[in-house]
Amino acid sequence: MSRSxxxxxxxxxxxxxxxxxxxxxxxxxxxxxxxxxxSFNGIGTSSEELAVDVEQVSGVPRDDYLEWSCxxxxxxxxxxxxxxxxxxxxRSGGESRDIVLTGTVNVPVGARARLTRxxxxxxxxxxxxxxxxxxxxxxxxxxxxxxxxxx
Numbered sequence: 001m002s003r004s005x006x007x008x009x010x011x012x013x014x015x016x017x018x019x020x021x022x023x024x025x026x027x028x029x030x031x032x033x034x035x036x037x038x039s040f041n042g043i044g045t046s047s048e049e050l051a052v053d054v055e056q057v058s059g060v061p062r063d064d065y066l067e068w069s070c071x072x073x074x075x076x077x078x079x080x081x082x083x084x085x086x087x088x089x090x091r092s093g094g095e096s097r098d099i100v101l102t103g104t105v106n107v108p109v110g111a112r113a114r115l116t117r118x119x120x121x122x123x124x125x126x127x128x129x130x131x132x133x134x135x136x137x138x139x140x141x142x143x144x145x146x147x148x149x150x151x
Contacts, residue, residue, distance in 0.1 A: 047133035066122035
């Protein structure tokens with residue numbers, strides 16, 4: 001029995017070492033660049049041409065880029081059928097910055113749509129100050145792109 005105890009302990013130590021090496025690589029909220037994921041709600045929104053609210057601005061860091069996402073909620077009585085230019089004004093390392101997300105939304109009133117964009121290189125995001133939404137083209141629901149999926 002005295003011989004099996006050292007084997008057991010060495011196996012336990014080896015197993016713990018492997019586990020410690022794997023656990024940091026499994027984290028989803030931080031990339032190898034050291035930038036953390038973020039999510040901001042209740043952001044001030046200005047849109048003179050289309051009745052939409054920004055429900056959430058979020059970002060997920062990857063190894064060499066940051067994946068931005070802007071979740072919009074349509075309040076337009078006839079639905080939101082348009083090409084949009086969304087400018088997110090944010091802070092990174094004490095500096096004011098902005099990023100532009102563009103895309104087409106085609107959803108009924110009360111539905112949500114998501115616009116995304118990749119940013120290279122990734123930067124840390126300390127906070128989102130406001131979002132401006134500009135309508136670049138109106139679309140007819142009959143000849144527009146397929147509807148944006150509900151989220």
